Amino acid sequence: MEVRKLTVGYGAAWVLDQVSLQIGAGEFVGIVGCTGCGKTTLLKAMAGLLEVQDGEILLDGENIFSRRFDRAVLRRKVGMVFQYPEYQLFAQTVEKDVGFGLKYSRPSREEKQERVRWALEQMGFSYEEIKDQSPLSLSGGEKRRVAIAGVLATKPELLMLDEPLAGLDPMAREMFLEFLEGLTGQGVSVVMVSHNVDALAQHAARIIGMKQGKIVMDGSCQEVLGDSRALRTIGLLGSEAAQTAELLRANGVLPGSGLPVTYEALRDEIIGALTGEKGENR
Ligand SMILES: Nc1ncnc2c1ncn2[C@@H]1O[C@H](COP(=O)(O)OP(=O)(O)OP(=O)(O)O)[C@@H](O)[C@H]1O
Ligand SMILES: [Mg+2]
Structure with a gap:
């Protein structure tokens, strides 16, 4: 995916100001920045969920804002885990909820079940035990893992996650991060917004630092997270x-x-x- 001079505003002020970046296949990119700097807005825009004022987003060379662009392609190739995904659970059973996003790729019934099983197992659940439960009866952390499974089940080529680690216990967090790294090994691009700099230091190869709607740092994990002076200028610690x-x-x-x-x-x-x-x- 390539983002060119993306500008987004709510009302008078720019929330994203001429943001450009490229995400290659199999990259694990961390996005850091103070609260309110535009991280969630950037992810939503990249998922094609926002009206933008200016700029282009190219997915495999096609501008997603072009009238000819087939939005179903975007839904199939790009998955986004929202900052508070647990609020998006709505189906009667976990199985239906996790399978919901598959409608864009029209799998067979067996294939759908397999994908749902796989995604739930990746998030540490026993498929048989969880599938018929109501999402509403789950704990906060379980809801979060179910919601993430719903995105994983779609097997996106670009997976974007907004603060996905909150609500995961330490063991689940580490397993999840290793799972994400495994996905990048299969060519999936992972973009993760997180305030957990230590987790990013361990797992992300590249870090993008944002400040007030602009990208101000973009480099290898070592370059960005090892530069404590520059990090402090955007309000962060190494x-x-x-x-x-x-x-x-x-x-x-x-x-x-x-x-x-x-x-x-x-x-x-x-x-x-x-x-x-x-x-x-x-
Ligand atoms: N729907 C909206 N309407 C108006 N302003 C908005 C809206 N969404 C976000 N903003 C503003 O845009 C700016 C960037 O918000 P955004 O949610 O992208 O920040 P963030 O970097 O994700 O912060 P956090 O780390 O707290 O999640 C903020 O100043 C916010 O107030
Ligand atoms: Mg946010």
């Missing part, structure tokens, strides 16, 4: 590991320059400094 490393460097405990953004990298540096050798790389 990963815990990067902050710790910064402190250790400032106090002369750890030599070198540049900040490790993951715990693994920090641990290796510390081991290296203590033993005078290079730590074991993962």
Whole structure:
């Protein structure tokens, strides 16, 4: 997907101001930025859900705003998990809810069931146990996982997730992130908005930083999350590991320059400094 000079406004002010970016197949991109900077608006626009004032969005080379563009293609190829997905559950059973989005790809009955089963299992459910329950009877975190399963079931080529980690317990969170990484290995592009910089540091290869409706940083995870000074200018802090490393460097405990953004990298540096050798790389 390619976004060119996208401009979106609600009323007088621009919420997105000439935003351009490209998402390649199999990329795992994290989007960070202060609350209100336009992250959700960007995702919604990329999912074709908003009126835009200016700019283009190309999906496999076709402008989604063109009159000739078939919107069903967008629904099939692009999936979006909303910031509060649990509010979107409405069907009588979990099975119907998760299968709802499949209507755009018209699968056979067996295929539909298989997709629903697969998606629910990916989100840690037993299909047989959950399928006939009412979505309303589930806990907050379970609702969230069901809602995410509903998007996964459509097997999008581009999966966009807005703060999907809230409401997942630590184990489920880690499994989910690893699952997403697995999807990128199959060529699915994943774009995830999150305030959880540590999770992004572990899993996203590329990070986009936004401030007041503009993209102000876009680079590898190391480039963006290792640049604590630039991050502070957009109101964010680096990963815990990067902050710790910064402190250790400032106090002369750890030599070198540049900040490790993951715990693994920090641990290796510390081991290296203590033993005078290079730590074991993962
Ligand atoms: N439907 C709307 N009508 C008017 N203004 C809106 C609407 N949706 C969003 N905005 C405004 O657009 C700006 C960007 O909102 P957006 O939801 O994209 O921010 P965000 O980066 O996702 O924030 P958060 O981290 O809190 O989710 C905000 O100032 C918000 O008030
Ligand atoms: Mg938001």
